[in-house]
Amino acid sequence: xxxxxxxxxxxxxxxxxxxxxxxxxxxxxxxxxxxxxxxxxxxxxxxxxxxxxxxxxxxxxxxxxxxxxxxxxxxxxxxxxxxxxxxxxxxxxxxxxxxxxxxxxxxxxxxxxxxxxxxxxxxxxxxxxxxxxxxxxxxxxxxxxxxxxxxxxxxxxxxxxxxxxxxxxxxxxxxxxxxxxxxxx
Numbered sequence: 001x002x003x004x005x006x007x008x009x010x011x012x013x014x015x016x017x018x019x020x021x022x023x024x025x026x027x028x029x030x031x032x033x034x035x036x037x038x039x040x041x042x043x044x045x046x047x048x049x050x051x052x053x054x055x056x057x058x059x060x061x062x063x064x065x066x067x068x069x070x071x072x073x074x075x076x077x078x079x080x081x082x083x084x085x086x087x088x089x090x091x092x093x094x095x096x097x098x099x100x101x102x103x104x105x106x107x108x109x110x111x112x113x114x115x116x117x118x119x120x121x122x123x124x125x126x127x128x129x130x131x132x133x134x135x136x137x138x139x140x141x142x143x144x145x146x147x148x149x150x151x152x153x154x155x156x157x158x159x160x161x162x163x164x165x166x167x168x169x170x171x172x173x174x175x176x177x178x179x180x181x182x183x184x185x
Contacts, residue, residue: 055102
């Protein structure tokens, strides 16, 4: 084995990671796209809550989760999903940040107002034990995964959000079916 050959993959991964971090930081500084307006008869607060919960469900689904369902009510909402056993925290962080990032990018929410205490608690749990630098990289990776899923499955996310906004809840099978249809599966 040549001297220094073992560092090439590591250096290559480091450069790729740095590029990914730079893309996420640029995405965070960029103003969010024009938000999707609430459907007729749905108030802005309910719409934001619906997009938030649909964001969690969409990002979790994109990472192989079994969706259990979601609901919105006057002061927010909740969703339930089971992620497969993962060896990395980034997809779990992505699931936690999927709601606030979807709310910011698709419903005009303001950061950090759209991240709930529960969302932040999940992120903090996943980052526990990481040093500051590793924790920052892990959070940025989670944000990048969440944003990629939000943009890739935007149509399905908005379909799930509309159902949540109009009916107050959605079954996990219905949410998964809407996401599959929008993804062309």
